[in-house]
Amino acid sequence: MAELELRSVSAGYKDTMVVREVTARLPRGSWLAIIGPNGAGKSTLLKAITGITGHSGEILLDGAPISAMSARERARAVGYAPQTPVVPEGLTVTDYALLGRTPHLGLLAREGASDLVIVREVLARLDLDHLADRPLRTLSGGERQRAVLARVLAQQAGLLLLDEPTTGLDVGHAQALLELVDRLRRADGTTVVSTLHDLTLAAQYADELILVDNGDVVAVGPPAEVLTAERVATHYGAKVAILAAPDGTPVVTPVRDPSAVVP
Amino acid sequence: MSDPRPTRLTWRQVAVGCALLVVVVVASVLLGAIDLGWGRVLTEFWAQLTGGVSPLSEQEAAILWQIRVPRVVLGCLVGGALAVSGAAFQGVFRNPLADPYLLGAAAGAGLAATLMVFAVPASQEMAQGWSIGPLPLAAFLGAIGGVGLTWALGRSAGSGTATLVLAGVAVASFLTAVQTFVQQLNVENLRVIYNWMLGGLGTTGWNEVLLILPYVAVSSAVLCASGRLIDVLGVGDEEASALGLRPARVRLLVLVAASLATAAAVSVSGLIGFVGIVVPHVIRLMVAGSYRVLVPLSLIGGAIFLAAADVAARTVMAPSELPIGVITAFTGAPFFAFVLRATRKERA
Ligand SMILES: Nc1ncnc2c1ncn2[C@@H]1O[C@H](COP(=O)(O)OP(=O)(O)OP(=O)(O)O)[C@@H](O)[C@H]1O
Ligand SMILES: [Mg+2]
Numbered sequence: 001m002a003e004l005e006l007r008s009v010s011a012g013y014k015d016t017m018v019v020r021e022v023t024a025r026l027p028r029g030s031w032l033a034i035i036g037p038n039g040a041g042k043s044t045l046l047k048a049i050t051g052i053t054g055h056s057g058e059i060l061l062d063g064a065p066i067s068a069m070s071a072r073e074r075a076r077a078v079g080y081a082p083q084t085p086v087v088p089e090g091l092t093v094t095d096y097a098l099l100g101r102t103p104h105l106g107l108l109a110r111e112g113a114s115d116l117v118i119v120r121e122v123l124a125r126l127d128l129d130h131l132a133d134r135p136l137r138t139l140s141g142g143e144r145q146r147a148v149l150a151r152v153l154a155q156q157a158g159l160l161l162l163d164e165p166t167t168g169l170d171v172g173h174a175q176a177l178l179e180l181v182d183r184l185r186r187a188d189g190t191t192v193v194s195t196l197h198d199l200t201l202a203a204q205y206a207d208e209l210i211l212v213d214n215g216d217v218v219a220v221g222p223p224a225e226v227l228t229a230e231r232v233a234t235h236y237g238a239k240v241a242i243l244a245a246p247d248g249t250p251v252v253t254p255v256r257d258p259s260a261v262v263p
Numbered sequence: 264m265s266d267p268r269p270t271r272l273t274w275r276q277v278a279v280g281c282a283l284l285v286v287v288v289v290a291s292v293l294l295g296a297i298d299l300g301w302g303r304v305l306t307e308f309w310a311q312l313t314g315g316v317s318p319l320s321e322q323e324a325a326i327l328w329q330i331r332v333p334r335v336v337l338g339c340l341v342g343g344a345l346a347v348s349g350a351a352f353q354g355v356f357r358n359p360l361a362d363p364y365l366l367g368a369a370a371g372a373g374l375a376a377t378l379m380v381f382a383v384p385a386s387q388e389m390a391q392g393w394s395i396g397p398l399p400l401a402a403f404l405g406a407i408g409g410v411g412l413t414w415a416l417g418r419s420a421g422s423g424t425a426t427l428v429l430a431g432v433a434v435a436s437f438l439t440a441v442q443t444f445v446q447q448l449n450v451e452n453l454r455v456i457y458n459w460m461l462g463g464l465g466t467t468g469w470n471e472v473l474l475i476l477p478y479v480a481v482s483s484a485v486l487c488a489s490g491r492l493i494d495v496l497g498v499g500d501e502e503a504s505a506l507g508l509r510p511a512r513v514r515l516l517v518l519v520a521a522s523l524a525t526a527a528a529v530s531v532s533g534l535i536g537f538v539g540i541v542v543p544h545v546i547r548l549m550v551a552g553s554y555r556v557l558v559p560l561s562l563i564g565g566a567i568f569l570a571a572a573d574v575a576a577r578t579v580m581a582p583s584e585l586p587i588g589v590i591t592a593f594t595g596a597p598f599f600a601f602v603l604r605a606t607r608k609e610r611a
Contacts, residue, residue, distance in 0.1 A: 047501075050505050051504070051505070052501045052504060052505060070507075071504055071507045071508065072507035074507065075505060075506050075507025075508075076507065078505075079505075080502070080505040082501065082505075085498070085502065086497075086498050086499030086501075086502060087498075088357075088497030088552075089552070090497075090547065090551075091270075091494065091497065091552055091553055092269075092270060092553075094268060094269050094270075095269055095270050095494065095553050098269055099494060099495050099498065099506060100506070102495055102506040102507055103506055105491075107492070108488045108489070108492075110491065111269070116269065119269075132268075133268065135552060155506070
């Protein structure tokens with residue numbers, strides 16, 4: 001649905017730019033994973049694309065600059081799941097997911113039957129239908145995380161920005177969630193930008209990785225090219241081995257250096 | 264597969280609320296210093312509805328229609344306005360302790376009313392009769408002024424709800440300090456001011472009702488229609504704007520509506536505490552957390568609560584009247600504690 005292009009985008013807070021000069025081009029239906037150590041500027045870049053923080057350079061959605069769009073237009077085109085969402089504890093899962101329909105409604109309008117159908121479908125897909133009537137405050141961390149994704153998916157935007165969507169999810173739900181997003185992009189052509197700390201998952205799902213360190217893009221390309229043991233060592237300060245999964249995708253696994261163990 | 268249902272206001276909730284309201288209103292009309300006889304009052308209502316013959320004397324009819332009924336209606340309007348504003352404030356500030364007086368409406372009204380009593384001593388007489396005199400006007404303008412001052416100060420200090428709340432605290436304590444100072448210069452009028460502060464629903468007929476009805480009606484309609492938007496604000500400003508909302512604008516709309524309703528209520532009834540904070544919480548605990556339900560039910564619940572409190576204010580120590588603010592706090596606090604206990608399991 002949406003094609004995203006970043007032309008030397010820098011973003012930050014007040015007068016400091018915490019990510020600089022990011023350039024990327026995502027055809028519709030592609031998946032870009034932004035990786036990098038804590039504080040590198042990954043979330044900031046996503047916020048800039050959402051329009052929450054300011055940016056310099058150009059962010060184009062289907063060729064049109066997002067800075068020229070109204071908040072509502074942008075919300076119809078871009079769905080954003082933050083790293084640490086603010087959860088209104090008293091709302092039920094259904095009510096919360098329905099908030100995702102906001103950009104499709106008039107200011108004082110109510111949701112109609114079609115909105116509810118969309119929400120029901122999303123809840124079922126995310127394995128949340130049995131929790132639909134539960135207040136958010138009674139959910140587990142992973143269930144909340146899925147509820148947030150339900151809200152974002154209910155938005156039915158062509159571009160999904162997912163900031164660490166798998167934090168707090170068990171391996172089964174993490175996989176199910178990424179598979180769901182993957183199906184969406186294949187079926188509907190949804191374009192996905194996500195940050196992912198799990199480099200193995202990033203390699204499995206993304207077409208392209210951007211490695212950001214301290215605000216600068218240090219590597220761009222397909223997962224197998226970007227993920228080398230030396231890069232991970234340089235930028236994360238981690239000692240890892242890159243193995244190969246049965247299907248050939250890289251698996252990044254930490255290794256311990258026996259000589260480094262303090263006796 | 265269970266069928267997910269959104270939280271919506273149901274006819275049953277509205278019907279139960281309205282039935283309770285009717286019971287309280289009728290009880291309130293029947294009870295009073297002069298016993299009109301409940302059979303005759305009900306016959307009178309029926310006669311008015313059907314165009315039949317009134318069983319009441321002219322004087323009795325005047326007591327009923329010019330004193331009791333407008334007073335009950337005023338109580339419902341004030342209670343509804345305070346509770347609906349309280350719910351809106353709690354939603355906008357995502358703060359369960361927010362109440363309609365948070366942004367300086369009470370302090371502004373208090374100062375303006377005190378100044379009016381001080382500057383125009385004749386307003387005393389008018390104040391005692393609760394006519395639409397300089398006192399309500401001053402209180403209304405003072406309430407609006409207090410909130411406006413808070414808004415201006417909050418804007419100059421930055422954006423966001425936290426600065427606004429802090430500005431409200433600053434403005435309220437400053438205005439209260441000035442008010443106390445003026446009051447000390449003017450001890451002979453202390454009783455008038457004090458009476459006004461404690462709140463009351465004495466009326467001289469339909470004037471007050473007609474005076475505040477437009478504000479309360481329009482504000483309540485806006486707030487009830489904004490329930491969904493207040494829910495969206497619950498996800499915080501960043502996510503709300505990612506959903507296409509302009510949080511600052513929605514907040515402004517809601518705060519203007521709630522402050523107008525509050526100012527209107529304060530202008531005719533003084534400072535009645537507790538309604539704006541307790542009623543929305545009771546409804547939240549008993550019914551639901553979504554503002555699309557919470558706001559309209561707070562309107563009905565506030566009307567019920569204040570009408571009932573007024574019955575108590577008039578009858579507990581009859582023939583003398585207790586300040587209604589004393590009743591709301593005295594009964595509201597234990598009732599709130601009761602609801603908290605009763606809903607303990609569901610919240611666990
Ligand atoms: N609101 C803010 N104001 C000022 N500086 C901020 C703000 N938010 C983040 N920063 C700073 O910007 C830098 C990048 O932050 P960002 O959240 O984008 O990191 P990140 O790559 O997402 O890290 P993580 O992996 O920990 O989520 C950090 O140094 C952070 O301290
Ligand atoms: Mg981050």
